[in-house]
Amino acid sequence: MELAKIYINPQKYDINYDILNGLSKGSIWNNLYESYKFDPKSLSSSIDNIIAAYKFALLEIELFLDTHPDCEHALEDKKKMKTELKKALLYKGGNANVDL
């Protein structure tokens, strides 16, 4: 049986740009993913799933920035993901506010 860890390793910036895969797995960070008994299948690329995946990627980056506020990679990816989310929301039609 694997025991709980108490030492927290510093996280290297290792993002999974396959955002649908990130949402299905529950993290966009390759090096923090740890499976248990079940291998999640990637979600289908419907517009709703793509929107959910970009929102999730932004949430993940936001949490990362809370403890790494000066990380330039994260700030750059946040900007890129917001642009992509906006595109997806406009494609679907409706509210394209990405500053949630």
Place this chain on the structure above:
Amino acid sequence: MWIYDNNLEFPLNITKPDPEFAKVLITAIGGYSGELGAAMRYFNQSFTMADDYGKKLLTDIATEELAHVEILSNMMMLLTKDLSLEELKKYGLDKNYTEHGHNFFPTDVNGNPYSVTYYAVSGDPITDLTEDLAAEAKAKAVYEHLMDQTSNPEILAPLAFLRQREIIHFQRFGELLNKYLN
């Protein structure tokens, strides 16, 4: 303040009811390692974090935990969808029906109601963050114990997602704790 997004954080695709599983799943909402307790604990603790980054991290994670309450509540409804009173009785959900109809009251797996004692707030950031690491580890264990009890991929997918979120939150709390200790 909060802005609500009328979409689930993780899309659900549960196509058939499983009242037996709903009976144990409720603890992930209202149990002592449940998401409702986590959301309220981190929100409450945020006010005594040592800096604005800490306050923001705790509020951000508290907010996400509420989104998890939303996912689990939707799962509860899908797992008990369209059940007759006879079926509810058969699965021991008639007691819940008596008080709450087709809704659910946040309880642990034994029916003990959600308690404000789950907040576990000390006013000291180091103590609270250490508590939070344990809370995330316990919630992860609960998801694993839930995953042990089903082979249905429609239920396993959101549980695996929620379990992985505990790992990420554990990491972030640990990073904040390291920052405050150094």
